[in-house]
Amino acid sequence: xxxxxxxxxxxxxxxxxxxxxxxxxxxxxxxxxxxxxxxxxxxxxxxxxxxxxxxxxxxxxxxxxxxxxxxxxxxxxxxxxxxxxxxxxxxxxxxxxxxxxxxxxxxxxxxxxxxxxxxxxxxxxxxxxxxxxxxxxxxxxxxxxxxxxxxxxxxxxxxxxxxxxxxxxxxxxxxxxxxxxxxxxxxxxxxxxxxxxxxxxxxxxxxxxxxxxxxxxxxxxxxxxxxxxxxxxxxxxxxxxxxxxxxxxxxxxxxxxxxxxxxxxxxxxxxxxxxx
Numbered sequence: 001x002x003x004x005x006x007x008x009x010x011x012x013x014x015x016x017x018x019x020x021x022x023x024x025x026x027x028x029x030x031x032x033x034x035x036x037x038x039x040x041x042x043x044x045x046x047x048x049x050x051x052x053x054x055x056x057x058x059x060x061x062x063x064x065x066x067x068x069x070x071x072x073x074x075x076x077x078x079x080x081x082x083x084x085x086x087x088x089x090x091x092x093x094x095x096x097x098x099x100x101x102x103x104x105x106x107x108x109x110x111x112x113x114x115x116x117x118x119x120x121x122x123x124x125x126x127x128x129x130x131x132x133x134x135x136x137x138x139x140x141x142x143x144x145x146x147x148x149x150x151x152x153x154x155x156x157x158x159x160x161x162x163x164x165x166x167x168x169x170x171x172x173x174x175x176x177x178x179x180x181x182x183x184x185x186x187x188x189x190x191x192x193x194x195x196x197x198x199x200x201x202x203x204x205x206x207x208x209x210x211x212x213x214x215x216x217x218x219x220x221x222x223x224x225x226x227x228x229x230x231x232x233x234x235x236x237x238x239x240x241x242x243x244x245x246x247x248x249x250x251x252x253x254x255x256x257x258x259x260x261x262x263x264x265x266x267x268x269x270x271x272x273x274x275x276x
Contacts, residue, residue, distance in 0.1 A: 003031045006105045008096060008130075010037070011064050014111035018142040021270065022109040023076045025140075025148065025178070032082045035068050036099055037061055038092040062087050093133050100136045108139045131245065131273055138171050141271040150179045151240035151270070157186045157229055158205070158244075160198035168244050169208050171274045175242065176212055183214040186232050188225055191218045233268050240269050246276035 005022055009015040022033065039061050065085040072083050084103075088095035099105055110127055127141060154176060158164075176183060185205065194202065202216070217236075219228055233241065 001030075003029055003107070004103050004105045005031050005033045006036055006096065006099050006103070006108045007033055008036045008038075008092060008108065008110055009065075009068065011068070012111065014144050016068075017145050018109050018111035019072065020075075021142045021146060021148050022107075022140070023072070023078070023081065025151070026081075027078060028080065029178070030080045032084060032103075033072070034084045034086055034099060034103055034105070035065055035072070036086040036088065036095055037065055038088050038090060038095045040089055040091040040095075058087070058089075093129055096130060096134060097136065100134075105137055107137060108134060110139060110141055112141055112143055135275045138175075138275060139273045141273065143268070143270065146270060149239050151175070151181050152179055153184060153236060153238045154181045154240045154242050154272075155184045155186055155229070155232060155236070155238040156242050157188070157225075157232075159187060159189060160194060160201040160205070162246065163201045163204050164208070164244060168274050168276065172242055172272075173212070175240075175272060180213075181240075183209060183212055184217060184232075184236055184238065185209075185214060186217045186219060186229070188219050188221055188228050190220060230268055238269055240272055242272040242274065244274045244276060 003026060005026065007015070007019045007022060009019070019033070019035070039058055062085075065087055069083045069085050086095070086099055086103075088098070090098065096108060100108070108130070110130065112127060131139060131141070154172075156172065172183070175181070189198075206214075206216075217232070219232060222228065223231075229241065232238065
């Protein structure tokens with residue numbers, strides 16, 4: 001079945017880098033890629049612009065989108081891939097939700113920060129909002145200038161505090177089947193510390209994954225979870241991190257902080273966020 005992939009862009013190098021990763025990730029898949037740009041500005045900013053100037057800016061954005069499409073087609077001579085463009089006057093979150101619904105989007109792929117992103121902040125403010133609010137399909141967040149490597153090893157951190165359903169695990173399985181990836185389930189907790197509920201959830205997860213190459217890994221709680229996950233990524237040569245974004249999840253604890261750089265979570269690999 002043909003996949004529909006949404007590529008929000010602010011025309012930054014970071015956004016282009018994420019798009020290139022997506023093209024390589026799905027090189028053997030039939031896909032339509034949609035470049036999406038939002039022209040929505042704050043009301044306070046708009047009051048300083050005349051209608052004529054706003055029209056010129058919209059025309060400029062449309063030209064930039066068409067140029068981006070041309071560049072993608074010329075650098076990606078892949079018969080499996082088609083490209084479309086979407087220019088929206090809605091804010092980015094609304095534009096993404098609309099596109100997901102209208103075009104049957106299967107995945108949103110984004111860079112970690114926009115054109116003005118500071119190096120010490122992993123998640124730009126737009127990325128944070130989108131992680132928090134996008135519930136209709138998964139999001140793949142690609143570190144800046146990340147060189148593509150097949151996701152042969154996917155880390156799936158969990159504390160077994162909840163039982164995952166078919167929907168969340170289908171997103172993970174669809175990802176795994178692209179490259180016949182190995183799933184490395186990591187829990188930052190000693191195995192003998194699991195409660196009865198956690199043991200039950202672990203058993204259920206095992207049954208869901210029985211047709212796949214998976215393993216369970218338990219790590220002692222010796223540092224911040226973010227540091228431990230990055231240690232695990234390096235230790236097992238993980239190529240992608242996958243997590244379910246549910247209420248009170250690890251992801252939520254990262255993105256709800258007002259100043260993201262305080263968290264210091266800089267995943268070393270692309271980050272696949274599965275909606276609850």
